[in-house]
Amino acid sequence: MARLLVRQAIVRDLPALGRARRVTVDVAPGSSGLGDCSAVRSALAALAPGDGRRVRLYVALVDNVLCAYLVARPDPGRFAWRVLALAAGARQLAAHDDEAQELWTSLLEFTIARAGEDGAKRVFAGCSEGTPEHQSLLRVGFEGYTTHMTLATRHNAGAIETQRGVREQEPSDVWSIHHLYHRVTPRPVQFAEALASSYWECPGTRSRRRIPVGRAAEFAVVYDSQHGIDAYCRIWREDRTCRLELIVDPVSGVDAGLFVLEALNTAHVSSGTIVRVDIPSYQSECVGALERVGFSLRDERIAMVRHTTAPAVQMRLSPLPAVEAAERAVRGAPTFSIRAQSGARNKVSLFRNATSVRGLRTVGTSGSVRRPSAQRSEQQAS
Template identity: 25%
Template sequence: MIRSFGVRDLLLVGNLQKKGTCLDPEIALTRPYSPLLAALSSYLLLQEGGTSTFILEAMDQSSPSTSPHGERSPERSRGTVEPSGHRQMQGLAQMRQRRGRPEADVIYLAPSFSTADEAPAIWHRLLTHLCTRAGERGIQRLFARLAEDGEEIETFQQVGFSPYTREDIFRLNSLSESHQRLDRVVMRPQQAVDAWALQRLYANVAPRLVQHVESLGERGWERSSVDWPLRARSEGYVLEDNGEIVSYLLFSGGRIGHWMRILLHPQAYDRADEVIQHGLAFLSHYPPCPIYCSVREYEGGLRAPLQDWGFEPFGSQAVLVKHTTVRIKEPARKLVPALDKRAEAATPTMSRINSNRGI
């Protein structure tokens, strides 16, 4: 049985959050994440478009080798064999809808693969439920980020998720005095009127496949000041060259780490040092913490400059998407009474018969 989070689930979620997996690296690396706090905030504030939390509690009566539908179970594909008999299965899943967009991110699943042998089966059930509920809410795409070499990817693919790009995460442990010095200010704060120019920059950076999957329009560049309790306030800056935006810098500070994201035009890689220097100088005003920067596989021109500034490879992740089936309600169509008459055989009138006989 899978149900939406309620007050009766406080204790269960409190226990499950100790052994789950956070799938959003920006959240996991920059601030302690509490699934219980996220679930409670959405529940008490009635935020339908916020964090949706679902609870699985069921007795697993299927055999270890096949699912109830005769398909090979995730446990079997993982290579583990469970003893016969009934098992109590408990799990937790959370997805977060993106503000103003028909998209959501899978951000938390419990238990993790490292803490429970039945985790693949639990994830499979919860992910299937997430996809169904997302479609019912009009969400067209579900996204997830997973360690590139992790076995969790197989379970996501069984539900219909597909990888469409990958990201490398770089880490800078601490800032030196040279990082905090800014020779000259060449970037300005992001403004609402920059949305169309940022969309053009994104089109020049991302491959067609990525653009098609993410479907970022102008609203995709709107920056929210606070998205409590998941994210802190973010700051965006742009770099212009001859009236055209050639780079976008987005960063946010956290309690245990800071996050930085750079979008740089392929023909402006010679200005990567300027952008990185600005980002580090801005983050020097935040409490000292490690700084993380994500770089996608098609942004290779950023890797060497980041390493020149002291960043080191930290990890790689696959970015997956699942296109949901959205339920569309159509009103029943009814013919206008004048048009709803069946075809009838023509009956000749007396005048027509007489005229045919020549009378």
């Protein structure tokens, strides 16, 4: 019987990583970095010194033979992880759909557990519908919350018609951008993504110069009208690739295509750079505008999320029936005395699961109400 082992990758696993015959790379929208490198490159980054907090790599071994691996990227600011790559297959094992699905299911279960231990509340992933990776994600509890259409083009920097109101993001725009997100995004998607206002803060790199090649950098541009922020574009750049996050208010009349081109020029993105943007299904009106400026549809994926925690269930405390003051209360249990009018007897209510409460009056055996200090004095005297 074959023995399956899932663990974190170590250095001696490197030679077997490139032998995977079936590789699935996913870049979910809204990631804090590009992450669109090859699966092997992500795996090497996970094992590189100093990158332990940036990329995680887990492997699945069948009879001590590495047959599959998973690459994930933690996002501490959002208390989330993101699945970047899945790979399966080895020299001794062909990566058929059933076998890959079993291996990926075990890897995903292991990743969800590690993400929960790391403090992450959500794990994000994306895949095409009906694929083995989609079935594996469904088996471990992932749920789709929207569909993303990926469009791409090769940027051609040049003179375009300038739109009044397009400018670089400023620190004071955070609330307006967050309000724009809430106006455009459906509530179920907001619940799945759980973006706080800090997510829209200005990127660290905001200088008006060419974005350096060879390391990731961020840039943000907004369309400011007299009614507030009507469009937002965040640009992630690494090497010769750019990834955009785009939000446009459909009732504002902003041309999404022209806005994206001007945002790229504002960020000084050089010509020849491959630009990709993920458009959610509820922003489908932007697809036509982007296609008019040279973008083309490349892929369509389901955005999925898996919560690592279960909703807390609050226990209800039910009160016990009221007892007569003359009855003896259980020792150590707090009691509540109710001062009644003349001619009526004092009554006391006990509550389950209650603990000792300082300063509460307790009921004696004779039915009178005594203070705790008086009781201690009587005990010391006896």
